[in-house]
Amino acid sequence: MTRPDPQIVKAKKREIQVRHRNGRKFSMAPVRVAEFDRLLDHRYGRVLPDDDAGREDAKIMVHHLVQIGGTTLPHVRAGAWLARRAPWMRPAETEALVAAALAKPLRYRADTMGKLVRLTWAERKKLKIGTIWAFDITRAEAAAEIALIKRKARRDRRRAKGVKPRHEYEAAAIGHGKPWIAQGVSKATWYRQQAKPALQ
Numbered sequence: 001m002t003r004p005d006p007q008i009v010k011a012k013k014r015e016i017q018v019r020h021r022n023g024r025k026f027s028m029a030p031v032r033v034a035e036f037d038r039l040l041d042h043r044y045g046r047v048l049p050d051d052d053a054g055r056e057d058a059k060i061m062v063h064h065l066v067q068i069g070g071t072t073l074p075h076v077r078a079g080a081w082l083a084r085r086a087p088w089m090r091p092a093e094t095e096a097l098v099a100a101a102l103a104k105p106l107r108y109r110a111d112t113m114g115k116l117v118r119l120t121w122a123e124r125k126k127l128k129i130g131t132i133w134a135f136d137i138t139r140a141e142a143a144a145e146i147a148l149i150k151r152k153a154r155r156d157r158r159r160a161k162g163v164k165p166r167h168e169y170e171a172a173a174i175g176h177g178k179p180w181i182a183q184g185v186s187k188a189t190w191y192r193q194q195a196k197p198a199l200q
Helices: 006-019 029-044 052-065 074-085 091-103 110-117 121-126 139-160 166-172 179-183 187-199
Strands: none
Touching: 029 052, 029 110, 029 121, 052 074, 052 091, 052 110, 074 091, 179 187
């Protein structure tokens, strides 16, 4: 049996921690709704397109909206969102969509939703989306890219503090070029010889 990808295991553990923050089950629906709204704004503006893609996005959002708690009734919240985002949708279609979501609300995994809405890695980074995974990159590839970015940031901070790059430091080092080989002595002997004038 093959072992699961460590990056996937780590992501799942993180999701569990978020869902059960402070010992209480934490609903991801409000966070997902806010992030998905940002994505829709980015792609379409205020109103969804009156086509199959717009209807699919509306369906996904409604299934999330009916799972949010609070004082506002789920069907009222979902209906208000549809009126604002899909004003072209007929009342009968709106009512059927909300009723289906209330009867059996769907819960979308991060990977599944990423594939459904075709979220790209570039969009995920730009819009700071954390609850939907990108369909065009694996977690291992993403981890490698993030590690590279962090290494570059650390290097830039070191340069800003005046720390020299390794090749410059080594070029200026007293033992650069292994001069003990040319003199036919050991490395330890050569360094002892260099230290003698300083001790006199």
